[in-house]
Amino acid sequence: MKLVVFGLTITSSWGNGHATLWRGLTRALIARGHRVVFFEKDVPWYAGARDLWEIPGGELVLYPSWDAVLPYARSHLADADVAMVTSYCADGVQAARAVLDSPAQLRTFYDMDTPVTLDGLKSGREVPYLPPEGLGGFDLVLSFTGGSALEQLRTTLGARRTAPLYGHVDPDVHRPVPPLEGPRADLSYLGTYAEDRQAALEALFIEPARRMPGHRFAIAGAQYPHDFPWTGNVFFQRHLPPADHPAFFCSSALTLNVTRRAMAEMGFCPSGRLFEAAACGVPILSDAWDGLDAFFAPGDEILTASTTDEAVAAISLPRDELTRIAAAARERTLAAHTSERRAMELEEMLDAAVRGEGWRSDADAAEGSLAMEA
Structure with a gap:
């Protein structure tokens, strides 16, 4: 499948702690035969601390402004199987509108900051990456957080179907290696x-x-x-x-x-x-x-x-x-908890969403509640 993602930054781990997670997930998805296109706004504070310049096997789109990139974004959305907007996307509201107006088979929102999102709404603060009408227009809302957060996304933001996509690790990147020179820390x-x-x-x-x-x-x-x-x-x-x-x-x-x-x-x-x-x-x-x-x-x-x-x-x-x-x-x-495991779980969630069915993760099965509900 072809996934088109509008996110914060995958190129600067200094600017986004989730950049490392995106790198592992895109690598796993590409290895499993999928195509990933990642749109990131090119801003100076990330460009000055960039430690990734391309997505091997995928496509990285660094754009100067939403108006400038919109025609190209629409061309990718025209044949996307999955279109996704993430929390803290620099042009989240505009990207959400483009995704919801697109012919993509599945239109998704991935909240990688669900506790922050819900806390902001509860406190009456503006959450700039959320569409003003909420998340009810998306076919699937993914959350970095499980448990009661999934229900709150449905009741507070109108999400019709929710599922947890938790953190993970690429074991080819994070593995036992020789320690740094000098004494070890306790x-x-x-x-x-x-x-x-x-x-x-x-x-x-x-x-x-x-x-x-x-x-x-x-x-x-x-x-x-x-x-x-x-x-x-x-x-x-x-x-x-x-x-x-x-x-x-x-x-x-x-x-x-x-x-x-x-x-x-x-x-x-x-x-x-x-x-x-x-x-x-x-x-x-x-x-x-x-x-x-x-x-x-x-x-x-x-x-x-x-x-x-x-x-x-x-x-x-x-x-x-x-x-x-x-x-x-x-x-x-x-x-x-590997990136490959999360890529497989994402495939299952997307397939279930297409069929209109629920999906249960191991973690939420242990909690005793259905992880994805329509």
């Missing part, structure tokens, strides 16, 4: 600074660093303020390109995942970082949130903590126990 954290993650980061990372001065802690990410509460045993590295993520993960005995507030409150919204670290064979310590056990078994495949004491206990576990947990998580990830 705990690492990879993520852009976010104010709504700060309280959890201080409890699970900064305070353990204060209590464990003989241990080494490492952070990599962008936008950290000058007044961040650094300690002498916390080592910082600015934004890492995706190619360097595996070595960063593999340079630590344990890595931390901290979920943004809206995502944690919604539940069933695993970060792609979880699957990346697991695919690299590195044990994970995560904050706890509803639905986590649908992706990894706490205690067996992942460690969780809500307090500093629990984080310190996890950091202090014997290395052989951490190795066992990491191996179990990698096995689970390679079986259930």
